[in-house]
Amino acid sequence: MNLATRDINHNLGRFVLTTFGVGLLLMIVMGMGGIYRGLVQDATLLVDRLGADFWVVQNDTRGPFAEISRMSKNLEDRVLAVPGVMSSHAFVSHTMQRQRNNKPWRVTVQGLSWPQDKGNWLPIVAGRALGQAHYEMLADESLKLSLGEKIKFGKDIYSVVGLTRAMNSPAGDGMAFFTLADAQAIQFDTPGEAIRLERWARNTRAKNLDIGRSLPQTVERTLGPMSNLPALSLPAISAVIVKVKPGINPEQVQSIISKWSDVSIYSNEKQRQFLLSGVVERSKKQLGLFRRLLIIVSAIIMALILYTLTLDKIHDIAMLKLMGARNGVIFNLILQQAVLLGTLGYGLAYCIGHWIFPYFPRKVVLIPDDLWVLAGIVVLISIVSSVVGIAKALSVEPNEVLS
């Protein structure tokens, strides 16, 4: 005869409410872990999906995610000329904030190296990849844009031709993919008057430089579009993504590029580490601290609940002792209830979480390893929590029945 389940049956309403409370607490603990995993996933999403062998960035920076990196677009061609390099793509990424439906709306603009890269590698859930060099975009579902929708960025209007899923920036903002030229146009969009002023200013700068004196045509070009002035233009890309030819030792390529004094080169794994140690680290610590505190709070609350449940049964426990019940009978009564409370609470947390987490503002990712670890912790805190109740029960004297 199982006394624990009989007692629960007898006080079912109270047990259900208690389990619900414990379940909600555990759901928050579970959610905290999931938010951390979501942060990591968001942070490393692009790095993982792009699958580069190397990232070439501005010298002595750890860009383009951990800090700003600005380089000339011609670096893409320089890198491609290195023996052993299969492909090199310019990487442009920046975040902007607009107002949409009277709410702040953040978009991370991502440039694709058209025409080699049309975005076919992206998880497109509706529509298609980019089909032309300008005025098309792929948007993540989280941006809440619809297929075919037209939206103005800078001076141009872009059509949403495809929707992606779960493509978020390390900060959790939805990504939008454009051709590199469009992404740059959006990034460096400046008013007409500012353009005119900048053209005259660079014309003056060019005249004072050796290149201006030796190449007069360049000086003439300073009054035209910036894209026609590679040598004088502002840095335009954030990084170059490098893929090495099959069969070539990547270290060979790295060794060549690392000798260039204007750039730094990092492996994909190193880039991942920059993201995790820089962008995510503080959030990880904060969430970890909250998680630990919540686990302690859950353990204390469970201990109090179990202690109260034990106090309610103190007369019955005294009677059991008077009848000669072994300590194991009493021990099991409390421990089984504790483990059942923890286990059912955990199950409830999992079910409610699965239903509610998709509505959280940040991505919540539940991975089996984390769930198993948390399940182990829940069983452990159930056991630890029951110690207070068990200690109280074992200290009860059988003669309390007589009082």
Place this chain on the structure above:
Amino acid sequence: MKQNSEYPALKAENLTKVYGSGHTEVIAVRDVSLSVSRGEIVALLGPSGAGKSTLLALLGLIGPPNTGRITIDDTVVFENHESRVNVRTFRRQKFGFVFQKANLIPFLTAVENVRLAMEINDQPAKISKKRAMELLEYLGIAERATNLPKQLSGGEQQRVAVARALANQPSLILADEPTAALDSTRGRQVMELFAKVAHEQNAGVIVVTHDHRALDIFDRTLEMEDGKLRTNGN
């Protein structure tokens, strides 16, 4: 009265129980000796504070005496304040208890309350279930077997408590004012039940009572005053 053992179910010799010390010292039981045979029903009378419940607690191995010896079925259990056996196991195997309140486990049905006593004593579930039903039938409350204690009347609860006390075929049943919460008719019925149990189940029964109207049921009466047994317990 039926006696089929060479030795008494219970033998207590020179029991003394003292609470507190110095100015607060109270001698609750003073040099009490008594013996009870299997099949015998004994009434323990006395005014409030005479030490009846304390003596019953000593005899039920609920606490140790300061001095004296308690022998159950020819096994010395307490020699002064030291136990010679595992008292909890001994209580489980040899004793049945009934109190003023039935003290049934509230979340178990009548039959489960009886079964529990047997399962605590390592009886298989199948056997305990059968015997529990037999006991409830014997005590006339089989039809209430699946009721929870709160669904039973006071008298019915006491019958279940008696069935539970009988579950492990104990040598001794100790009852502390079991009829105090019952009217006189039901009180007498419970006392008659104890006599029936003593005689038919061959258990020694000691009943602490204030109710002098049912004394004719008992084989022997003992009277306590100021911690002493006024009549010879042997």
